[in-house]
Amino acid sequence: MAKELTKRDENYSQWYNDLVVKADLAENSAVRGSMVIKPYGYAIWEKIQGQLDKMFKETGHVNAYFPLFIPKSFFSKEASHVEGFAKECAIVTHYRLINAENGKGVVVDETAKLEEELIVRPTSETIIWNSYKNWIQSYRDLPILINQWANVVRWEMRTRLFLRTAEFLWQEGHTAHATKEEAQDEAMKMLNVYVDFVENYLAIPSIKGDKTENERFAGALNTYTFESMMQDGKALQAGTSHFLGQNFAKAFDVKFTSKEGKEEYVWATSWGVTTRLIGALIMAHSDDNGLVLPPKIAPIHVVIVPIYNKEEQLRKISEKVTEIKRKIESKGYTVKYDGRDTYKPGWKFAEHELKGVPVRLAIGPRDLENGTVEVARRDTLQKSTHTSENIDEVIDKLLNEIQENIYKKALDFRDKNxxxxxxxxxxxxxxxxxxxxxxxxxxxxxxxxxxxxxxxxxxxxxxxxxxxxxxxxxxxxxxxxxxxxxxxxxx
RNA sequence: CGGGGUAUAGCGAAGCCCGGUUAUCGCGCCUGCUUUGGGAGCAGGAGAUCGCAGGUUCGAAUCCUGCUACCCCGACCA
CATH class of the missing domain: 3.30.110.30 (C-terminal domain of ProRS)
Known part of the structure; x- marks a missing residue:
C-alpha cells in the first residue's frame, strides 16, 4: 500500500487534498460538496469538541439543541442577516415522495408542498432568538449562556474537504445579556477562549483582532477574529466571535424589564468554530511524510511496533509491550500496540507517520536483550534509544517537548513570513x-x-x-x- | 454560477483520435511458501454493467446529446 503524497513545494493544495484522504481523515461523498468524516478524522474532532466543551462549561455556558429547520419568515426579520446568507441557503419545499409514473424511482409529490418553506440552518441566530423571546422577561432571566454543537449547511460553490464544505460541523454559542458592556465582554471572553485553545492545544499561533466593517458577520455590530498562517503563507480564519448589539433582540422583539423597571432590548453575542479547525491543524504543521499532530489533540499519542521474525520472539515482545503500555497509559496517554502480523515494521512506520502519531516506539529482539526501546518522534523524525525502565517519564517529557516544538516551529514560520x-x-x-x-x-x-x-x-x-x-x-x-x-x- | 479539464477493477493509469476477438498494465486484495530493525520475494487466483441516461450503428470504452460527480481558474464564503 504505497501511499505517495504530493510534495508541499510541488503543489501545496494537492498535497493537502492527498493528505486528508490518505491519512484517512475524510473523503468526498456522493452529494456535491459534502464530506464523510472518517473515524480518524472524527476522533480529532472529538478531541477538539471535548476540550472546547470543557472550556465553555468552565466559563459558565450550557449546551442545548435548536432545530435544523428555520421558517423562511424568520430569516427576513434581520435585514443584513438575510442578505449575508440568502445566496447560500438550502430550502425544504416539500415533505413527501411518490412512485414515479414511469415506474422508475420516486418523484416529489407536488401536492405535498409546504405552506412555508423551511431553510436548512446556515447559522441559528434567528431560530434561537425566536425562542429567547419567550424565555426572557426580566433582568433576572439574564444572562442566557447557551452553546450548541450542530451541523449547518451553506451551499458553497467551491468546496474543499474540511476548509469549505456544503455541510459542516461546528459549535455556536448564543448569549443574551442585560447590558451592552456585558455582551461586549462576553464576545471578547470567548475569542480569548478560542485563542487559548488554538494556541495551547492545536499549537497554532494566531493574531486576534477586529474584522473590518466589510468582513463583518451579517447582523453583527462587531466581529472579533483570530487569524493563523498556513505553510503556504495564506491566512486562515478558523473562528469568530460576534457582538450582535440589539439587532436580533429588535428583530425578534426580545425585551426585558430592568432593575429600574424600564423595558429594554436584550444585548447579544454569538461565536463559533467549525471542522475547519481540522484543516488549519493539517496545514499549519504537517509535512511531506504526512500529518503532524500536536500531542494534546492526537487521538493516539504513542504507537508501539514490535520487530520480530519468530512467533516466540513476538510473544516475548508482546509481554514486554504490555508492561510498557500500562506504564505510559498511567500517565494519561493513549497508547496503541500495533501487533498486526499482516504488515511489516517498515510499512507500519510509514503508516503511523502518515497519520501523525506523535511518538513511535519500536521493540525488537535486541531491545529485549538490552532492556531498551527505540523512540522516534514525529515532529523531527529523530530516533533515540532509551532504557524501558523509566520510559513513561521519557515519553511524558517528550510529548510536552513535541507540543512546544510544534508551536514554536509554526510561530517561527509566521514571524519569518x-x-x-x-x-x-x-x-x-x-x-x-x-x-x-x-x-x-x-x-x-x-x-x-x-x-x-x-x-x-x-x-x-x-x-x-x-x-x-x-x-x-x-x-x-x-x-x-x-x-x-x-x-x-x-x- | 462562468471558463477549462477529468471519469475505464479498491487505487493509479493505457486503450478512445481512426468503432470490430475474451478490455491491458502497475499497486492493492485472496491462497500458499519464504520473509520481518524503514513501505518484502516468488508462485497461483479473484475482481470491470468502461460515471449515469439516451442516441447513431450489423457492432460503442471508442462517435453524438443530456445529466451527475471530482479537479483547476474566477465571483462568493467559516
Missing amino acids: TYHVDSWEEFQDIMNNKGGFVMAHWDGTTETELKIKEETKATIRCIPFDAKPETGKCIYSGKPSKQRVLFAIAY
Whole structure:
C-alpha cells in the first residue's frame, strides 16, 4: 500500500487534498460538496469538541439543541442577516415522495408542498432568538449562556474537504445579556477562549483582532477574529466571535424589564468554530511524510511496533509491550500496540507517520536483550534509544517537548513570513510572489480595502488588538492612518 | 454560477483520435511458501454493467446529446 503524497513545494493544495484522504481523515461523498468524516478524522474532532466543551462549561455556558429547520419568515426579520446568507441557503419545499409514473424511482409529490418553506440552518441566530423571546422577561432571566454543537449547511460553490464544505460541523454559542458592556465582554471572553485553545492545544499561533466593517458577520455590530498562517503563507480564519448589539433582540422583539423597571432590548453575542479547525491543524504543521499532530489533540499519542521474525520472539515482545503500555497509559496517554502480523515494521512506520502519531516506539529482539526501546518522534523524525525502565517519564517529557516544538516551529514560520511594508510596490510583490502576512497602514475605508483586494487578492484579515498606535500613510491611497492592519491572501 | 479539464477493477493509469476477438498494465486484495530493525520475494487466483441516461450503428470504452460527480481558474464564503 504505497501511499505517495504530493510534495508541499510541488503543489501545496494537492498535497493537502492527498493528505486528508490518505491519512484517512475524510473523503468526498456522493452529494456535491459534502464530506464523510472518517473515524480518524472524527476522533480529532472529538478531541477538539471535548476540550472546547470543557472550556465553555468552565466559563459558565450550557449546551442545548435548536432545530435544523428555520421558517423562511424568520430569516427576513434581520435585514443584513438575510442578505449575508440568502445566496447560500438550502430550502425544504416539500415533505413527501411518490412512485414515479414511469415506474422508475420516486418523484416529489407536488401536492405535498409546504405552506412555508423551511431553510436548512446556515447559522441559528434567528431560530434561537425566536425562542429567547419567550424565555426572557426580566433582568433576572439574564444572562442566557447557551452553546450548541450542530451541523449547518451553506451551499458553497467551491468546496474543499474540511476548509469549505456544503455541510459542516461546528459549535455556536448564543448569549443574551442585560447590558451592552456585558455582551461586549462576553464576545471578547470567548475569542480569548478560542485563542487559548488554538494556541495551547492545536499549537497554532494566531493574531486576534477586529474584522473590518466589510468582513463583518451579517447582523453583527462587531466581529472579533483570530487569524493563523498556513505553510503556504495564506491566512486562515478558523473562528469568530460576534457582538450582535440589539439587532436580533429588535428583530425578534426580545425585551426585558430592568432593575429600574424600564423595558429594554436584550444585548447579544454569538461565536463559533467549525471542522475547519481540522484543516488549519493539517496545514499549519504537517509535512511531506504526512500529518503532524500536536500531542494534546492526537487521538493516539504513542504507537508501539514490535520487530520480530519468530512467533516466540513476538510473544516475548508482546509481554514486554504490555508492561510498557500500562506504564505510559498511567500517565494519561493513549497508547496503541500495533501487533498486526499482516504488515511489516517498515510499512507500519510509514503508516503511523502518515497519520501523525506523535511518538513511535519500536521493540525488537535486541531491545529485549538490552532492556531498551527505540523512540522516534514525529515532529523531527529523530530516533533515540532509551532504557524501558523509566520510559513513561521519557515519553511524558517528550510529548510536552513535541507540543512546544510544534508551536514554536509554526510561530517561527509566521514571524519569518510577516512583513512590515510601507510601499505599494513591495506590498504587491509580496502578495504576488512570496505570500505571507503584511502589516501595513490603511486609511480605514471600505473603498480602499476593496481596491486592494481587487488588485492583489489580499484582504484585511484583522485590525490587530495589540498593534501599536503608529501614524503613517495608507499603503494604497496615501491618506493618513493611525495603525497598521493585517493583510493576507486568505482561505 | 462562468471558463477549462477529468471519469475505464479498491487505487493509479493505457486503450478512445481512426468503432470490430475474451478490455491491458502497475499497486492493492485472496491462497500458499519464504520473509520481518524503514513501505518484502516468488508462485497461483479473484475482481470491470468502461460515471449515469439516451442516441447513431450489423457492432460503442471508442462517435453524438443530456445529466451527475471530482479537479483547476474566477465571483462568493467559516
